[in-house]
Every structure is written in structure tokens, then in C-alpha cells.
Amino acid sequence: MSSLAASAPLDIQEPAEGQRPSLSSSEPNLRKPPGHQGRFFTVPGQIVSLIVLITPLLVALYMSFTDWSPTRSSLKAAAFVGLENYKELLIYDNRFLEAILRTLLLALICLSLEFVLGLSLAVLFLRNFRGKSFLFSAFLTPMMVLPVVVGYTFWMLFQSNGPINQILTLIGLGAIEWFKSPALAFSAVVITEVWHWTPLFFLILLSGLNNVPENPIRAAVILGASPRRLFWKVVFPMLRPVITVAFVIRAMEIIKIFDEVFLLTRGGPGSSTESISLYIYKLAFNDFQLAYGAAAAFIVLTASLIMVHFLLMPVREQLLDKGR
Amino acid sequence: MIELIDLTKEYPGATVTAVDKINLTIHEGETIALLGPSGCGKTSTLNMIVGLEKPTSGDIKVKGRSIIDVPIEKRGIGLVFQDYAVFTSMTVEGNLSFGLEMKNAPKDKIKQTVQKTAALLGLSDKLKLKASKLSGSELQRVAIGRTLAIEPSILLLDEPLSNLEAEARLAMRQELRRLRQELGLTIIYVTHDQVEALSLADRIAIMNFGRLIEVEKTSVIVENPADVLVAQFLGSPPMNVLKGYFHKIDGVLYFRQSGVDFRLSGARLPNEVEEGSKFFYFLGLKPEDLSLGPQGSDSHKSLIEAPISGLERRGYDSVLSFNVKGIELKCEVDSAQNPKLGSKKALFINPENIVIFNRSGRRMDKRLLIS
Numbered sequence: 001m002s003s004l005a006a007s008a009p010l011d012i013q014e015p016a017e018g019q020r021p022s023l024s025s026s027e028p029n030l031r032k033p034p035g036h037q038g039r040f041f042t043v044p045g046q047i048v049s050l051i052v053l054i055t056p057l058l059v060a061l062y063m064s065f066t067d068w069s070p071t072r073s074s075l076k077a078a079a080f081v082g083l084e085n086y087k088e089l090l091i092y093d094n095r096f097l098e099a100i101l102r103t104l105l106l107a108l109i110c111l112s113l114e115f116v117l118g119l120s121l122a123v124l125f126l127r128n129f130r131g132k133s134f135l136f137s138a139f140l141t142p143m144m145v146l147p148v149v150v151g152y153t154f155w156m157l158f159q160s161n162g163p164i165n166q167i168l169t170l171i172g173l174g175a176i177e178w179f180k181s182p183a184l185a186f187s188a189v190v191i192t193e194v195w196h197w198t199p200l201f202f203l204i205l206l207s208g209l210n211n212v213p214e215n216p217i218r219a220a221v222i223l224g225a226s227p228r229r230l231f232w233k234v235v236f237p238m239l240r241p242v243i244t245v246a247f248v249i250r251a252m253e254i255i256k257i258f259d260e261v262f263l264l265t266r267g268g269p270g271s272s273t274e275s276i277s278l279y280i281y282k283l284a285f286n287d288f289q290l291a292y293g294a295a296a297a298f299i300v301l302t303a304s305l306i307m308v309h310f311l312l313m314p315v316r317e318q319l320l321d322k323g324r
Numbered sequence: 325m326i327e328l329i330d331l332t333k334e335y336p337g338a339t340v341t342a343v344d345k346i347n348l349t350i351h352e353g354e355t356i357a358l359l360g361p362s363g364c365g366k367t368s369t370l371n372m373i374v375g376l377e378k379p380t381s382g383d384i385k386v387k388g389r390s391i392i393d394v395p396i397e398k399r400g401i402g403l404v405f406q407d408y409a410v411f412t413s414m415t416v417e418g419n420l421s422f423g424l425e426m427k428n429a430p431k432d433k434i435k436q437t438v439q440k441t442a443a444l445l446g447l448s449d450k451l452k453l454k455a456s457k458l459s460g461s462e463l464q465r466v467a468i469g470r471t472l473a474i475e476p477s478i479l480l481l482d483e484p485l486s487n488l489e490a491e492a493r494l495a496m497r498q499e500l501r502r503l504r505q506e507l508g509l510t511i512i513y514v515t516h517d518q519v520e521a522l523s524l525a526d527r528i529a530i531m532n533f534g535r536l537i538e539v540e541k542t543s544v545i546v547e548n549p550a551d552v553l554v555a556q557f558l559g560s561p562p563m564n565v566l567k568g569y570f571h572k573i574d575g576v577l578y579f580r581q582s583g584v585d586f587r588l589s590g591a592r593l594p595n596e597v598e599e600g601s602k603f604f605y606f607l608g609l610k611p612e613d614l615s616l617g618p619q620g621s622d623s624h625k626s627l628i629e630a631p632i633s634g635l636e637r638r639g640y641d642s643v644l645s646f647n648v649k650g651i652e653l654k655c656e657v658d659s660a661q662n663p664k665l666g667s668k669k670a671l672f673i674n675p676e677n678i679v680i681f682n683r684s685g686r687r688m689d690k691r692l693l694i695s
Contacts, residue, residue, distance in 0.1 A: 215409035218376055219467075223423035223474060224397030233422075237413030318456075 064295035069288050078291065085295035095271055096296060099279040100303075106186070106275065107254045110193045111247060117194070118201025118246075123231075125206055143199040151263025154192040158264070182272030185265045189273055192260050197253070201246050208242030209235070241315045248311050255304055276300055326350045326373070326478060326510065331382035333368045333534075342368045344534040345382065355504055355511040356539075357525035359518060361557075365534040366514040370480050373512065374403045386478070397426070402471035406483040408463040410470070412456040416447055419455055419466050423474035441469045444503070461492035468503070478510045485520060497523060518558055522546065530554050552606045552685040561643055561654045563679070564609040570599045577692075579607055584649050589625040591675035594690035608679035611643065614655035616663070617670040626670035628653075635665050646671065 059075075064085055068078035089096050121139060125132065142150070157164050158178040165175040178188045212235055220234045258277040261267060267274035267282070274282075280300075283293035312319070326349075333343040343365040350356050358366045371377040373384055375396035383390050391399050411419050420441050424434045442448045445465040450458070455466060464484060471479065484500070485493045501524060504511060515521050521528050522542055529539040530553070538551045549555040555563040568581035570593060577588040580601075593599060617626060630653070634645030637659055644663055646653045655671060657663060675692040682688055 213407075213409070215405045215407055216411055219403070219405060219409040219470070220411070220422070220426075222374060222376070222396055222401075222403055223470070224426040225422075226426070229426060233414075234411055237411070240413070 060294045061298065063291050064298050066291045068291040070290060071288050081291075085292050086299065088292070089296055089299060095274070096276075096279060098271070099274050099276045100300070102186075102274065103255055103257065103276045106189065106193070106257065107251055109190055110197070110254055111250055113190070113194045114198045114201045114250065115243070115247070117198045119205050121198075121202045122206040122209055125202075126209055139202055140199045142196050143203070145196070147196070147259035148263065150192060150196045151260040154188065154195075154260070155264050158188050179265055180269060182269060185269060185273045188264055189261055192264060193254065193257065196260070197250060200250065204242060204246040204249075205239070208239045212238050241318045244311060244315045245319075248308055251311065252304065252308065255300070325352050325387060326512075327383075327385040328369070328373075329383040329385065331369065331372060331384060332380045333365070333372060333377065334380045341534050343372070343379075346531075346536045348529060348536060348539060350510060350512060353508045353510055354527065355513060355525050357513045357515055357521035357528045357542075358531055359515055359521040359528050359557075360531035362516055364531045366516075366531055367482055368534075369531075370403065370482055370512065370514050373478075374401050374480055375399055376403075400475075400477045401480060402474060402476035402478070403480045403482065404464075404467050404471050404484050406486060408460075408467040408487070410455045410458075410463050410466050412454070414455055415451065416442070416453050416455055416458070416466055417451040419470045420447075420451075420473050422470060427474070437473050437475075441473045444472070444506070445469045445499075459492075460488050461496055464488065464492075464496060465499075472503075472507070476509075478512065481511065481513045483515055483517075484513075486515070486517065500524060518560070530557065532557075548679065548687065549608070550687045552608065552681040552687075555606075555608045555679065555681070559610070561611050561656070564611065564614075564653045566607040566609070566651070567604070568607075569601045569603055569605065570597065571601070572599065579605075581651055582649070584628070584651055586627050587625070588627070588675050588678075588692060590694055591692040592695040594693055596688065596690050597680060597692075604683040606681035606683075606685060608681065609653070609673055610677065610679075611654045611656040613673050613677040614653070615672045616644075616655065616657055616661065617672055626672050629668060629670045631668045632663055632665050635663060644669075 063075060063078075065080055065082060066075070066078040067081050067084070068075050072078075125136065145153075156162055159165070160175060160177055164178075169175050176184060179185050216234055216238070217230065220230050225233065256277055257275045258281065261273055261275045261278050262281075265273045267278045271279075276296075280293050280296050283289045283296065328346050328348040331343055331346045331348075332341065334341050346365075346369060348356075358369060360366055368377065372379045375391075375394070379392065384392060386399070386401075411422065414422070417438055420438045421434045424437055429437075438451070439448070442451055445468060447462070447465055447469060450462065455463065458466065464487075468484070481500075485496055488496060497520065503509070504524075513521070513524060525542050527539060528542050528545050530537045530545075530551075532553060538545065538549065538554045540550060545554065546558050549558060549563070552565055556565050566579060566581050566586060568579055570577060570579055570588075572578065573585070577591050577593065578585040579588060580586070586607075597603075597605070614627075628646075628648055630646040630648045632644050633647040633652075634643075636643040636645075640659055641656050642659045642661075642663060644655045644657060646655065646669075653671065663669070676694060678692055680688045680691060
């Protein structure tokens, strides 16, 4: 005590005094750079990423207003045609409009099936049973397989003399020429897509179900709700944001569907299973109509942005409102 | 009337019994508070009564009939949760009508009941509002209303006020008191907040470690707790409890705890209470019964002399702490006395006010006599 008191005025005082203000001011000093000058250090990076991300988009946007084809001239020399490509696509190009409608139909059918299957599986997984964790991993596996591999595998499965037809023959239904009729080819695409992506719905819905608070459910049980009404009146509304997010993610993906269709049917027979991506691909790489393809891509981009916006609208508030 | 008979709940794998042979009878129209620290088995007891959990053994009878095998929705028991558990995706109206809808009640009856319940709880102008837009105390009202709408014979409240802010809590407490009077419901109220229990309940049942320690009328339990555990738990601050034995020095009675002698000047032991280190007792000294005297004045009559080691001002009253060789005593005095931290004071108590508990912690009927 005494030595401290004695030495304090002599040699501790200065560092002590020097230390105290620095202790209180050093924190803001350390924190200031990231707050103020710090953000300027990110400018070069931002510029680079802007160039890398935005430039191709802008070039493509410009391209969509021209009649450029790489086999004829350079983009610079291509004629500016204004909205001609867009007009052509939206008014006269039936194949494009059909591809859009077909893709939407595919999305509607696949998402409905995936949702129902995913939800049923998720509800089953709320109970405990033997082998639950094994089955959980097994059910998630399809999601991890490369789309190309899925497309190739199902192409083999659906062959005239493939395993699926063999089983159908065995049970007496007879073989089916999957890829020869438009409806059957479309079904093959739906089956492949549902097999591939139901696990995502299952995973998202299961985690949603597991996060539903317990007490409202208990309260409903005490008030006499039957299991069915409990699910539809209490659990389902609480799941709605999760369901919507699952739908948005899957809708975004399925609108871009390419690999499976390409490997299964190449859009055939005719153009009866042609998805929008496949059509744009053919425009660009079969017909070299790059400008026209770019215009098609921008229409799809705009349409999907609007669609997602409307899909999210009913749950936007619920998703953003963290308070409850 | 609801009877809990040897009610027991053991969870698989748990080392302690959550609820240990509870026996309790709750009368028609009575409000009883289950009071105890967290994890003492209050909520398990409630869950068993309502039917969310099955007892390991024992029985629950309502009006003389066992309800153990009665399905949850047919028990006629309502439960209000601590976190309200209101259906936030529905409107207030949807919440209030939920129970009746599930019972497929006729539409006009549902409408009538919703109107009545909303009026009772002051929610009439909020019926069309989404429940997610409500404040904490409004949610609480909806939760209570939703339960009352099915007209339960017994209402269980699980810490209904602990998620509310202080002001809303006070208002809601009054509201509950009013509801109880208007509806004449039998209420079982679970809380760890003794102020709530004291202000709402007719009787208080104190639980600890899954056991029921004492059930007593609210007015009696604070003044005269039957168990030393209750004495240490109830009151703000709770009763000071000394553990030790009586002995005499030069004819003056002392109570000794771990080497510290507390003088009981002018007192003598009643017949049933023995003197000597073989006879172990607990003494309960209420903080408000202890008084201060300046050091030196009549100090030969004081319980003990000690410096003030802690001081907590609570408006008109102050709570003083005295630390006598590790034994802490609390004393409630008028703030006007302006006590100073560290100043040495003599503590006085009228020996007749001291509560004596026997070695197993039960209150003895006898008190010290004045010779």
C-alpha cells in the first residue's frame, strides 16, 4: 500500500495519466477507420466487381437492341434496331411464347408435386422412428446429384428397353415410348425434376416445422383442435413464410431449367418439351441469333423479377418483422 | 373442487423427481397460487392438471371424479401460457372464437361469446385486428379471453404476468382480480413472484424440489410461516433465520449460531423448548420486528451490536444489512432514521415476536416468554 502510494506521484503518474485517456480514446481510434476512411479502401474492389458484373449485362442489353450475329459482323458494326427484337419475340414468336407458357406449366406442376411430397415427408419426419437419420440422409441425396447426371440417368431409365419399361412390362402395363409423344416426354421431365428437387422442399419444410413454437400448438390442443384442424389453422399459417421462400427458390430454379430437359428430350419431340432456357440456348448456339436471344433473356429476367415480387408480397411483412 | 392425490411426475433419465407426491385440495371459486423458484415442479404440476403431461403416479380428481384418462379437450380446464401462445396469424376475433369453433358450436353462439368475452377484457374495438399487431398486455388479454371463451370450470395461469413490463403487470394484476370476482372461477396461478401470489391468491402453496412445503391462507403465510423454508422465501426481504441452540450465561438467555451469541434479554424458554447444544432450533426474526438503537444505550439488552454492512433505500423504508461473522441479518427501518453505512448499531427485538422452528424446520406453536 505505502509503496504504491509513494511511487504513484513519481513514476506511475505519467504513464497512468497517459494510459487512461488512451484507454478511452483508443477504442474509437481503432474503430474509426472501418467507419469512415475505411470504406474508401473498398472502392477499387467495388469498381472491379462493378465492371465484372455490370458490363456483360450492359453489353447484353445493348446487344438486344441490335441485329448482331457473330457470323456476320462485329457487335460494333451491327445495326441498332431498337425494340424490334422485343416486338418480334412478344408478338410474333409463337415458339418463344409457348416455351414461356410451357415452362410456367412445368413450374406449376413440379412445384405442386414437390410441395405435397416434401410436406408429407417432413410431417412423417416429425415423429421418431428407427433408421430416421439414415432415411434423412437418403432422402437428401438426389438434391446433391449433378443435374447433368440426373438428366443422363433418367434418360437411360426412360429408354424404350430401359428399366422403367421393363418394370411396366413385368407388372403387365406394357412398355411406353416415353420420348415419342409430347405428353409422355413432358411427364418424363416432370418425374425427373420432382425426383431431383423434392428433397429441397422436404429439408426446408422440415426445418420450418421444427421451428414452429410449441405453446400455440399446445394451446390449440387444449382448446380441442383435431390434428387436421390443428395443422391447417395453427401450424400452416406459421409455416407460410418458409413455404413461400421454398417456392420462390424453386420457382427461380425451375424457370431456368435446362440440363434435365437437354439431356432427356432436347426439347422434343418437335419443340413440345422446350423450356425457355433451352429455346434461348438454341437461338444463340444453333442459329447464332445472339441479339435476339439476349432480348429473350431480358424479357425472362424482367418477368421473373416481377413474379418473385408478387410471390413474396403476402409474406413480406412476416419475413421482415423480426419482433414476433 | 379439484384434488391432487399423491401426484408424482418423474421424467425418464432425470435424477430428481419433478413432482413428488403432491396432495392438495382446491375449493370451488378459490384462487390458489403455486409459488416456488424456477424448476420446482410448478409447471409440471400444471401440465398434468391440464392434461399435457401424464402423471407417473397419483390421481387428479375434479368434483370427485378422476380426470387422468379424460382427453385434454374434455377436461374443461383452461390454460394461459407465460408467452401467451396467441395465434398471431389470426385476428383477435379468430383467437377468441377458436375454442368454440373447434367444438363446432353454433355460429350465433360463437358470435355472442366472442362479443361478451371481448367486452369483459376490453378488446371490443380490437376484434378485427391481427394478433401480431398487439402489445404484450393486449396479447395477454387475448390469451385469457381465448381460454375463457370455452367457459372452463378451472383456469390455470402459468406465470401470466412475467413477460409484461412493470406498469402493464400492475394493471393486469388488477384486471385478473376483477375477472376473478366477476366470474367466480377456480384459478390455479403459477408464479415465482411472491408479490403476485400475495396480491392475487386466497391461498398460497409453496413448492420446492418438487415437494409441496406449505399450503396456507395468504394472510397467514407471511406472518406465520409453518416451515423454515417458506420463512426464508417469503417476504421482501424475507425473514432472518438463525440456526443454532439456546444456552444461558449468568442467567441471561442466548441463542448461539456458529460461535456468535445473540442475546435474548428478558426472555425465557417455554416448556417444550430445550436448552443446550444438543437441541437444535431455527429462529425466525422478521426484518420489520428488528429495531435500531444507538450504540451503548441499553446495549446490554440488545440482540447484538454490529456495523451496517449494506443499505438499500426503498422510499419510506430502508433495508439494512448487518454482517456478524458471516451471519447476515436484515432489518427494515424508517428511512427518516437516516442510517449510515458502516456505523455501528445495536439491534433490538421483542423476544415474543421471534418464531421458533424445530430441528426439522416446522414451526413450533410456542414462543419465547417474557420473564
